[in-house]
Amino acid sequence: MAEPIIAFDDVWKKFRRGEHHDSLRDLIPSLAKRLTSRKREQPLDADEFWVLRNVSFEVKPGKAMGIIGPNGAGKSTALKVLTRILKPTRGQIRVRGRVGALIELAAGFHPDLTGRENIFLQGAIMGMRRDAIRRRFDEIVDFAGIPDFIDTPVKRYSSGMNARLGFAIAAHLDPEVLLIDEVLAVGDFNFQQKCFARLEQFRRAGIPIAFVSHNMQAIATLCDRILLLRPGQDPIVGEVPTVLAEYASSKGALADSRVRVHHVSLSEVVSGAEVHGPVATMTRLNLDAEIEANQDLVRCGLLIQVVRSDGLVIFTGMSTVDGLPEFDLFTGERLKARVAFQANVLRGTYVINLQLVDKLRQWREAVINGAASFVVSETTRIAGCAELSPTYELAVTRPTLSAVTRTR
């Protein structure tokens, strides 16, 4: 028996824009068209586009592949092709083993049925056997944390309860291959932790995982490699920090209309080299920016904010608070700024936002979101967000002989 794997081999998938054939009226022209153009592998029509292009990757047992990309890049389509809901236009897909898909976890729920009835229904939809569901029923209810409501119709559930029950059922499938589409965003913090632990457990059991998410922190924690899908471009497959860095740098700044960003760069202080790939923890970095005002901005300070990809604000600092005088930036004038700082943060993707703020807070701050970004690669810390550089002093004291005999 070969080991379970997921493999994409040069997969392409074409979609069409706009409305097409929804009524019988369109049938005749389309049939006529099909008869006249007999070519199979025709290039794109005007209203068609490639949602997946040239996608190739493989996931081996016990490995997890993160799938990331902006909205509309084809992440969910890739998973749908994997689950055989969609057929690729070109290319081969191999999935060996029973597929468990954590996609739309509550799709099969019927609002009028009770939690108990829905567990059996949804379980069957996900391909579970009835006796397997019965055997694990208590575990599912316990995992979802809704023992008191199991005989209540699902329409009376809160949306959190609904989602938790959905995940609980999926978490008790016995898959050989696991596909996950952005389902960790359910429930409260504790439940999310529980879900994450469950996925780790699957992975350690040797199950290959394809994991779609916008949560880069979750991707970095769970996955070994990343597939970055880009609309209109070939995808990138590679190691986690490299691809995360590529993705972070590709997004570009989003500036307020009152300012124009001429130049932003991030470089290492020591080597002077511009940052492209991942950097090590504690690296000193220089952020250089050149900003032109489209409108008079008086009595300004520069605010710098560092945000981790999951939204955690790592740092917010203000030039005026750090002792620099405020400045005026009139229309057409340019601000050249250099901010030097130390990246004493742990592994993750970080985005730098800049703001021009007036001291008296009389005007709305001019915001430049995503001015720059960097990825920290580090494998020495178990978890966390900041590098505290601890030093240890450890001494082992042994009980004296008399003390030992006394305790006996």
Add this chain to the structure above:
Amino acid sequence: MMTLTDDLKEMFSEQMHYRELLYEMTRRDLLIRYKQTIMGFGWAVFMPLVNTAVFSVIFTRVAPIDTDVPYPLFAYCGLLTWNFTASSLRTAVSSLTSNAGLVTKIYFPREIFPFSAMLVALVDLLVGSSVLLALMAWYRVPPSKFALLLPVVVAVHVMFTAAVALFVAMANLFYRDVKYIFEVAITLWMFATSVLYPVRTMGGRLGSLLMLNPMTAIIDGYRDVIFGRSAPDWTSLGVTAAVSIVALLWAWIVFHRSEFEFAERI
């Protein structure tokens, strides 16, 4: 390129693998019916009974017609068996489009939707048969000696209905007009079938044209094996059986081969 035998093998193994899902989907629909209505399965009996009463007045008082068994028995048997087809198809026609969430998100054989619609209708048929037995006792009509052949007629009926159910479910997914055409067609079809009057004795060009309708052969088959005194019409039943098998295989293979387009085209 997939060959026909590969397709058939896959279709069969998928149905085996997901047989519990078919059961769960049917159970879901029956449970919901029970939960939301006071009469529950009573409705399965109620509609054909009302129709039987109405048409009994018409065809015994207003325009009397000649039937082998008392007219109410004739009509109830026709309506009950016709209802299996009509309600299977009525649910099946929108079964894929009304479950769009499942069709676009989770993979399982989509045949489950029309098939579970049929199983629900089959339960109704069983429930309604008890009333048929009661009516037979009331009119003192003994069961025919051919009653043992009933499963054959049921099998032909189920196969034929399954073929049409797969076809309309799929057609409505691609072209929403089908649902509206269906509503008209099902009404016309009922009057073109020997549900309320015997088509067999009609004669003429119209009569022989209507005899081509497989549903007439099936419903006449039911009456023949339930209360007929002579053997059923083997030729028409045999032809209908052959047509049903071919139609079912054809519809199922077409359905199966276009399944992967469902999520994109729904």
